[in-house]
Amino acid sequence: MRGTRTRRLAIATLTVVASAFALAACGDSGDDNGGTSGGQQKIRLTWQAGYDKPVGALIKAFEAKNPNIKVEANFLPIDSYGQVVTTQFQAGNGPDVVWGSPGRGNTNALGLLFNRGWLAPLNDLSFAKSIPEEASAIVHSGPTLYALPVAVFPIGALYNEKVYDEAKLTTPTTFDQILQVCKTLKDKGKSAIGIPGQVPALFVVGMASNYVYNKIPDWNEQRDTGKVKFATSPEWKETLNAFKTLNDGGCFPKGAAAINIPQAIGRLANGGSLMSIVPGDASAGISAANPKTKLGIFPFPGPTADATHVPISYGQALGLNKSSKHLDAAKKFLEFVAQPEPSKLVAHAMGVPTIDEFKQGQLTPVLAGLQDTVKAKQTTAYGALGFPSGDVYDTVNKATQGILSGQVSVDEALKMIDTAWDSAK
Numbered sequence: 458m459r460g461t462r463t464r465r466l467a468i469a470t471l472t473v474v475a476s477a478f479a480l481a482a483c484g485d486s487g488d489d490n491g492g493t494s495g496g497q498q499k500i501r502l503t504w505q506a507g508y509d510k511p512v513g514a515l516i517k518a519f520e521a522k523n524p525n526i527k528v529e530a531n532f533l534p535i536d537s538y539g540q541v542v543t544t545q546f547q548a549g550n551g552p553d554v555v556w557g558s559p560g561r562g563n564t565n566a567l568g569l570l571f572n573r574g575w576l577a578p579l580n581d582l583s584f585a586k587s588i589p590e591e592a593s594a595i596v597h598s599g600p601t602l603y604a605l606p607v608a609v610f611p612i613g614a615l616y617n618e619k620v621y622d623e624a625k626l627t628t629p630t631t632f633d634q635i636l637q638v639c640k641t642l643k644d645k646g647k648s649a650i651g652i653p654g655q656v657p658a659l660f661v662v663g664m665a666s667n668y669v670y671n672k673i674p675d676w677n678e679q680r681d682t683g684k685v686k687f688a689t690s691p692e693w694k695e696t697l698n699a700f701k702t703l704n705d706g707g708c709f710p711k712g713a714a715a716i717n718i719p720q721a722i723g724r725l726a727n728g729g730s731l732m733s734i735v736p737g738d739a740s741a742g743i744s745a746a747n748p749k750t751k752l753g754i755f756p757f758p759g760p761t762a763d764a765t766h767v768p769i770s771y772g773q774a775l776g777l778n779k780s781s782k783h784l785d786a787a788k789k790f791l792e793f794v795a796q797p798e799p800s801k802l803v804a805h806a807m808g809v810p811t812i813d814e815f816k817q818g819q820l821t822p823v824l825a826g827l828q829d830t831v832k833a834k835q836t837t838a839y840g841a842l843g844f845p846s847g848d849v850y851d852t853v854n855k856a857t858q859g860i861l862s863g864q865v866s867v868d869e870a871l872k873m874i875d876t877a878w879d880s881a882k
Contacts, residue, residue: 498786499527500553503542505565505773506532511806518802519793526786528554539564546575546778553781554790559604559774560595562844567776568595571603577779579603582788584795589816591838592771594678605791606771608738608804609815612663612839613767613827615739616732617725618751620647624731628755628826630762632667632699639708642731650703651730653721654713654861658853660734661700662841666768667759668696670837677843680878687871687878697867699760701860714861726750736770738807740823754826756835767830769815770839773803845881852877 504512509532516528531552533541538557542565545551555576561568570576579585579602588596588606596604624642629635639649652660669676669692676692679685687693703709710716710730722739724730726747733739734757743750759765775794777787793799800811810820818832830836841850856873859865865873 497525497527498783499529500781500783500787500790502528502530502554502556502790503545503552504530504532504556505538506534508532508803508806511803515794515799515802518799519790522793523786523789526789528790535565539566543570546570546573549780551575551778551780553778553783553787555776555778557604557774557776558842559592559606559771560842560844561846562841562850564847566847567604567774568598570776571598571601575779576603577777577781577784579605579777579788579791582792582795584792587812587816589771589812591769591836592812594675595771595838595842596774604774604776605795606774606812607794607800608771608773608807608809609812610736610738610770610772610807610809610839611767611820611824611827611831611836612659612734612736612770613754613824614650614732614757615725615735615737615743615752615754617728617730618753620728620731621753626731629758630765631758632760635708635758636702636706638731639703639706643707647728648710648724648730649708649732651721651724651733652709652713652716653718653733654709654716654858656718656854657700657857657861658841658850661696661853661857662839662850663734663757663768664699664759665693665696665840666766666837667757667764668692668699670768670840671759671764671766671835674837677840681845687874688868690871693871694867695760697857697860697870700857701867704861709861714858736772737809737821737824740808744808744823752823754824756827756830763835765830766835766837767827768839769836770842772839772842845878848881849874849877 512530516530519528520526542555557565557567559568560566567576584605585602588602592606596602596606624645626638629638642649672692673679676685710724721733722743725733726743740752743752756765756767775791777784777791781787797811797813800813804811808821808823820828820831844850852874856865856870860867860870
């Protein structure tokens with residue numbers, strides 16, 4: 458049970474760190490089977506709780522353009538989302554449009570639903586050929602497109618500007634410079650990195666963009682075929698050694714392994730830590746809960762400036778129920794969501810760019826510190842979305858927690874992850 462809880466916390470981080478600060482009520486699903494009333498078709502949409510306002514605005518705009526289609530939204534808590542949706546599909550009562558994570562690496566992953574034959578191919582829709590290259594592998598199964606990413610979540614070092622200015626810091630561009638920042642802040646009684654040690658995989662897999670995926674973008678695919686392994690990968694060993702160096706260098710708070718997501722974000726907001734490595738949507742939640750906190754962001758550096766890459770998560774996506782009685786209406790909804798202006802209603806509410814904006818090199822204001830790296834095309838897909846199951850992500854959490862506590866060596870951690878990967882195949 459502990460592994461399931463850990464994975465759910467990690468999923469919450471990737472999809473909406475803002476939910477640590479605000480709880481949203483779940484909507485009513487209404488008629489479970491959809492229907493037609495007075496010539497108006499009704500489609501059911503299921504989305505994660507916490508998005509009732511932007512999704513409500515999106516639905517309102519869609520219905521204004523399509524008065525013959527009514528969308529009924531049901532918002533489910535992230536802790537039970539994957540289980541509830543899977544049960545609905547098993548019973549033949551899945552929603553017409555379903556939200557989830559792309560890929561197979563989370564319990565709410567749309568790839569898992571597609572593999573069970575429940576999602577419709579989307580190759581015939583207008584946006585099919587415009588999916589960003591970095592997202593392509595995690596929304597396709599072979600040649601079949603099964604999900605539409607709804608926003609882009611660049612991951613960087615979100616920092617407290619007050620702490621940054623008081624310590625008279627300059628933006629670090631190499632790993633050695635990060636270690637110096639850690640020393641400077643430790644001497645002032647603060648921690649440099651407010652890591653959520655209960656779920657360190659978010660940070661560690663993000664670091665892998667600077668050591669693994671920047672050199673071998675298809676590393677996950679090579680692991681699937683057995684060409685590479687974690688235990689024998691110099692790139693992954695370098696990643697975990699760098700993580701251990703940060704821990705040994707006092708970069709994390711004392712007792713980091715026990716810190717959860719809200720506590721880590723709270724330390725960032727109140728100045729107890731300089732930074733936290735999180736998806737861009739975290740900024741919206743922190744700013745809402747702490748309006749006086751000024752935030753900046755920079756790419757978390759690798760061994761050199763050239764090695765430094767921004768991990769890009771496409772942590773939210775939509776798929777269609779293959780058995781929907783109103784599949785054409787559901788397709789119209791997805792076509793609408795994919796358009797530049799409607800997509801802003803959800804993405805901008807989270808403080809992140811739309812797919813279209815990101816392809817043009819545009820970021821939201823709070824993400825401006827990542828602009829130069831993104832424009833230089835020093836980006837990689839966030840590696841965990843390409844993991845074969847949520848159990849692999851769980852194991853990365855357990856292994857790196859062990860490194861934090863000194864109970865697991867780097868070599869042992871890598872072997873643990875290999876075992877989980879092989880079990881997921």
